[in-house]
Amino acid sequence: MQWRDTKKSYGWLSIFLHWLVASIVIALWCIGDWMQSVTSNDNQSLVGLHISIASSVWLLVWARIVWRFKSSHPVLDGQNRFTHFVGKSLHYGLLCAIALMLISGPSMVWSAGLPIKVFSWFSLPSPLGVVPWLNQLASQVHGFCANVIVVLVLVHISGAFKHLMFNDDDTFVRMLVTPKEK
Ligand code: HEM
Numbered sequence: 001m002q003w004r005d006t007k008k009s010y011g012w013l014s015i016f017l018h019w020l021v022a023s024i025v026i027a028l029w030c031i032g033d034w035m036q037s038v039t040s041n042d043n044q045s046l047v048g049l050h051i052s053i054a055s056s057v058w059l060l061v062w063a064r065i066v067w068r069f070k071s072s073h074p075v076l077d078g079q080n081r082f083t084h085f086v087g088k089s090l091h092y093g094l095l096c097a098i099a100l101m102l103i104s105g106p107s108m109v110w111s112a113g114l115p116i117k118v119f120s121w122f123s124l125p126s127p128l129g130v131v132p133w134l135n136q137l138a139s140q141v142h143g144f145c146a147n148v149i150v151v152l153v154l155v156h157i158s159g160a161f162k163h164l165m166f167n168d169d170d171t172f173v174r175m176l177v178t179p180k181e182k
């Protein structure tokens, strides 16, 4: 069983983290977007749900980001330096935007002087009190990075399906299974 990445392929840990965190990020994004367009009562419960889910997976998402930067980035067969650089930069850009969401989200809640409530399990009181400039900055960063994530994820998914349908390579498959041992 190949758990770790090699120079040319992803291991099971990367594959598992990719799909798990991709689903979480898409779900958080959808709830985040949805809560902007509902009435204020529904908005409060959706914001609570968004914050609870995001806080529960906060460490996992950080672990996934750190793992990719530590484990480097496998090179595809036939990929030249330029195309590898483009793919890798897009992935790292996406991870940086997600990291900023993980920082700006809690900053937004705490700088409003509010606690971060994780379902009805526990609550983390604000260590900051009310800090209006930080609240405004965090809110702008969160909204901006949410837009960056949509664009990058759409480019990413289109690229993945382009490889699956039009290029004769293993880009898509290597994010589903590890290579067969020879
Ligand atoms: C990758 C993780 C995350 C994603 C993809 C995400 C996504 C979103 C999106 C799309 C919005 C709507 C933004 C807008 O259009 O202005 C939003 C708002 C928000 N998010 Fe996140 N978020 C994430 C993490 C977090 C975290 C960790 C927290 C706090 C613990 C958080 C707290 C909030 C709050 C308080 C709002 C504003 C709610 C309001 O309208 O009052 N988010 N998020």
Ligand code: HEM
Pocket (backbone or CB within 6 Å): 014, 017, 018, 021, 022, 023, 025, 026, 068, 087, 091, 092, 094, 095, 098, 153, 156, 157, 160, 161, 171, 172, 173, 174, 175
């Ligand atoms: C249906 C949706 C998705 C598909 C089909 C997909 C497909 C793929 C494929 C085929 C690769 C390998 C590409 C390569 O190494 O050159 C990959 C890597 C990657 N994907 Fe996705 N992806 C999806 C959603 C997402 C989402 C939502 C995120 C953001 C969290 C994401 C982040 C990444 C990153 C950072 C990599 C680089 C390797 C890694 O760290 O896992 N993907 N994806």
